[in-house]
Amino acid sequence: MGSGWSSEEERQPLLGPGLGPGPGTAWRNREAAAAALPAAAPGPGRVYGRRWLVLLLFSLLAFAQGLVWNTWGPIQNSARQAYGFSSWDIALLVLWGPIGFLPCFAFMWLLDKRGLRVTVLLTSFLMVLGTGLRCVPISDLTLKRRLIHGGQMLNGLAGPTVMNAAPFLSTTWFSADERATATAIASMLSYLGGACAFLVGPLFVPAPNGTSPLLASENSRAHIKDRIETVLYAEFGVVCLIFSATLAYFPPRPPLPPSVAAASQRLSYRRSFCRLLSNLRFLMIALAYAIPLGVFAGWSGVLDLILTPVHVSQVDAGWIGFWSIVGGCVVGIAMARFADFIRGMLKLILLLLFSGATLSSTWFTLTCLNSITHLPLTTVTLYASCILLGVFLNSSVPIFFELFVETVYPVPEGITCGVVTFLSNMFMGVLLFFLTFYHTELSWFNWCLPGSCLLSLLLILCFRESYDRLYLDVVVSV
Numbered sequence: 404m405g406s407g408w409s410s411e412e413e414r415q416p417l418l419g420p421g422l423g424p425g426p427g428t429a430w431r432n433r434e435a436a437a438a439a440l441p442a443a444a445p446g447p448g449r450v451y452g453r454r455w456l457v458l459l460l461f462s463l464l465a466f467a468q469g470l471v472w473n474t475w476g477p478i479q480n481s482a483r484q485a486y487g488f489s490s491w492d493i494a495l496l497v498l499w500g501p502i503g504f505l506p507c508f509a510f511m512w513l514l515d516k517r518g519l520r521v522t523v524l525l526t527s528f529l530m531v532l533g534t535g536l537r538c539v540p541i542s543d544l545t546l547k548r549r550l551i552h553g554g555q556m557l558n559g560l561a562g563p564t565v566m567n568a569a570p571f572l573s574t575t576w577f578s579a580d581e582r583a584t585a586t587a588i589a590s591m592l593s594y595l596g597g598a599c600a601f602l603v604g605p606l607f608v609p610a611p612n613g614t615s616p617l618l619a620s621e622n623s624r625a626h627i628k629d630r631i632e633t634v635l636y637a638e639f640g641v642v643c644l645i646f647s648a649t650l651a652y653f654p655p656r657p658p659l660p661p662s663v664a665a666a667s668q669r670l671s672y673r674r675s676f677c678r679l680l681s682n683l684r685f686l687m688i689a690l691a692y693a694i695p696l697g698v699f700a701g702w703s704g705v706l707d708l709i710l711t712p713v714h715v716s717q718v719d720a721g722w723i724g725f726w727s728i729v730g731g732c733v734v735g736i737a738m739a740r741f742a743d744f745i746r747g748m749l750k751l752i753l754l755l756l757f758s759g760a761t762l763s764s765t766w767f768t769l770t771c772l773n774s775i776t777h778l779p780l781t782t783v784t785l786y787a788s789c790i791l792l793g794v795f796l797n798s799s800v801p802i803f804f805e806l807f808v809e810t811v812y813p814v815p816e817g818i819t820c821g822v823v824t825f826l827s828n829m830f831m832g833v834l835l836f837f838l839t840f841y842h843t844e845l846s847w848f849n850w851c852l853p854g855s856c857l858l859s860l861l862l863i864l865c866f867r868e869s870y871d872r873l874y875l876d877v878v879v880s881v
Contacts, residue, residue: 449659454576458585460649461519461572462592464527465565467642469596470603471534471558472500474638476705477604477721478631484611485628486551487544490708496555497705498835501697501828503559510563511821514571515672518655526564527646533557534639538632565593566824570804570816578661579873580743587739587801591732594797597703598728605721607634664872667813675814679822684867685811689823691753691862692803695760695855697830699796702852703728705838709848710785719782727790731797739801749806750868753799757860760795763788764852771849792852812872 475482475496482488488496514522537554541547569589570582577585608630660666670678679685702709703724710720738752767788770778778784807819834851 449657450576450578450581450661451657453654454585454657454661457519457576457653458572458589460645460653461523461565461568462589463645464523464530464561464649465569465589465593466596466599467638467645468526468530468558468561468565469593469598470600471530471596471638471642472497472555472562473597473600473703474604474634475555476703476708477601477724478608478610479705479708480610481604481608481627481631484624485631486548488548492548492552493708494705494835494838495552497701498832499552499555499559500562500700501559501832501835503556503562504825504828504832506560507563507567507821507825507828511567511818512672514564514568514817514821515675515815519568519572519575520653520655522564522568523649523653524646526561527642527649529557530561530642531639531646533561534635534642537635538639562828563821563824566590567817567821569801570808570820574662574665574808574816574872575656576661579664582662583739583742583801583805584736586804587736590801590804591735591797594728594800595732598725598732601706601721601724601728603634605718610716610718664812664875667875669813669815672818675818676822678814679811679819682811684869685807685819687862688803688806688810688866689826691859691866692799692807692823693826694830695757695796695852695859696800696803697827697832698834698851698855699792700827701831701834701838702848703793705835706789715782715785723786723789724793726786727793728797730790730794734794735798735801738798739805742802742805746873747868747870749802749809750863750866752802753806753863754860756795756799756802757856757863760792760799761853761856761860763791763795764856767792768846768849768853772846796856806868809870809872810868812875 475488475493479488479493482493510522510526513525533554533556535554536557537551539547539550541550569586572589573582573585609627611627669675706720706724710723715723738756742749742752767785770780770784770788772778803823804820807823808814808816811819834848838848
């Protein structure tokens with residue numbers, strides 16, 4: 404599985420003239436390899452300890468964005484009573500996430516032209532505006548709902564950066580044997596933020612349906628509204644702290660690049676899109692990522708709405724969503740670390756993960772139809788199937804990102820991941836759009852999960868992997 408290099412003709416442009424193996428010759432020495440690199444990047448191969456601080460700041464920003472995006476889904480019953488939200492409002496509040504990806508290509512251009520610092524500062528500033536807008540003290544519920552929708556929209560505009568820039572950051576700051584791990588940490592923290600929303604919301608905001616441990620007298624509309632606004636103020640404070648730290652210190656790049664691939668010349672913005680759209684292998688693996696991950700993201704955002712018909716409380720739904728995403732984050736980082744140690748195994752890892760995702764999503768869907776299948780519908784089975792599904796799907800994200808970049812290198816990482824996350828959010832948006840009209844009976848939503856996982860598994864199976872970026876690091880560094 405790990406021998407799927409591109410052909411010699413495909414690799415030669417990456418190496419430059421004279422760096423490929425000629426007939427009967429060995430590789431050229433390091434001096435010849437270094438001479439082929441851009442003059443502005445002398446002596447590639449140095450890493451700096453500050454790279455972990457940069458990764459921490461970016462990961463915290465991604466965590467906060469995911470937390471704010473998933474504020475309302477886990478407490479949708481409480482939000483209905485406090486602000487008069489309808490099912491359409493709840494779906495739209497989640498839908499602002501994928502809608503925020505509509506200007507995704509503008510953020511990709513900014514990342515490619517201006518670098519990490521400018522893009523991250525703009526992203527964090529949008530989050531400050533969005534979370535602040537939700538905290539404006541207004542008694543008019545109609546206007547308050549509009550401000551909340553506006554705040555969620557601004558937070559959604561931060562999504563392209565926190566979802567796309569992780570591979571760009573890992574290539575810019577980390578060596579070849581740390582890239583997958585750094586990508587996993589930076590990309591998984593956004594999911595972890597969404598998971599914490601499943602925990603914070605239901606535990607801190609009392610539910611109106613009697614599932615909260617608080618006394619019934621405390622579950623009045625005013626009390627619930629006060630607790631929700633406390634959560635909104637807390638999220639605003641966290642985002643402001645992250646923005647201040649980013650403004651104080653977030654360098655655009657290290658003084659010297661950490662690897663040969665980081666120092667090499669990349670394609671222009673226009674040529675990158677031409678390369679991506681004409682690469683059938685990339686389109687195949689992009690769909691394998693975008694369809695199931697888009698469906699799962701939309702499904703997770705309204706998990707409470709899906710589990711309510713099977714008599715699962717708001718608190719239990721929150722715990723199910725929390726552990727499913729946390730498990731995916733832990734396994735995703737572990738898988739990425741494994742991929743750093745044993746290179747060239749990304750396709751095999753994805754095949755294993757999506758085999759498990761197909762089985763667990765089918766189990767969950769059939770369990771919810773227990774009146775027909777007669778499978779036991781218990782808290783244990785719902786916990787187990789949802790957690791396994793989250794583990795398998797969420798842990799595949801950093802593996803996919805690394806495979807995307809390897810497949811289409813030297814296309815810039817931000818552009819590559821921007822295209823695939825745009826596709827994923829497009830599928831998520833379409834699904835949630837249908838949910839706004841067909842929200843009375845949700846069995847069709849559950850069936851989308853195993854169908855998308857099975858389709859992705861078939862696409863991955865037919866995919867021919869290649870590792871062009873890793874090839875460049877190995878060839879020139881040896």
